[in-house]
Amino acid sequence: MAAATKTSTKAKTAKPRKSTRRTGRRDPLAIRLLKQDHREVEAMFDEYEQLEADKDKLALFNKIALALKVHTQIEEEILYPESRGEVEDDLIDEAYVEHDGAKKLIAEIEAMKPGQEFYDAKVKVLGEYIKHHVKEEEQPGGFFAQAKKGDEDLEAIGERMKARKEELMEKMGGEKAH
Ligand SMILES: [Fe+2]
Ligand SMILES: [Fe+2]
Numbered sequence: 001m002a003a004a005t006k007t008s009t010k011a012k013t014a015k016p017r018k019s020t021r022r023t024g025r026r027d028p029l030a031i032r033l034l035k036q037d038h039r040e041v042e043a044m045f046d047e048y049e050q051l052e053a054d055k056d057k058l059a060l061f062n063k064i065a066l067a068l069k070v071h072t073q074i075e076e077e078i079l080y081p082e083s084r085g086e087v088e089d090d091l092i093d094e095a096y097v098e099h100d101g102a103k104k105l106i107a108e109i110e111a112m113k114p115g116q117e118f119y120d121a122k123v124k125v126l127g128e129y130i131k132h133h134v135k136e137e138e139q140p141g142g143f144f145a146q147a148k149k150g151d152e153d154l155e156a157i158g159e160r161m162k163a164r165k166e167e168l169m170e171k172m173g174g175e176k177a178h
Helices: 029-050 054-083 089-110 119-138 143-149 154-177
Strands: none
Touching: 029 054, 029 119, 029 143, 029 154, 054 089, 054 119, 054 143, 054 154, 089 119, 089 143, 119 143
16 A cells, blocks of 8 residues: 655656657557647647738638637547547546537637737637647647557548548538638
């Protein structure tokens, strides 16, 4: 019971790593696909900060909103349910709740126009919120790390997500354009 307490050393000495094979390995398709989406949306939030004109802000926000809607939907339809039993339940539940929070904020922003009070602030807060969520997914021991350790075929899941993403981009992107 009483585990031997290790004398804590003040210095942040790096623990010798046994192996870096795992970290050096290429991610399975499902994870590569989602990480790529994360990088794209992060870049769009950065780009938003540089914009001045309201019409440019609106156009870019529409792109951000579409990317986030499609991304969260493929995670919720495919990865999250497939991860039950592989990833801690609490982590999965929290991920759904964070998606809901993001969707509400997106809807609030969509009901507004750039230039209105708090528009930019809401976009900024959405970006920070997404950054937090992405960290929960990608950090060591996080959602993706746990999923990778599981038995699910993340290549096959990746193929399904890829196909669904194309379908949704066409459907939801098309709606926006008309
Ligand atoms: Fe997510
Ligand atoms: Fe994600």
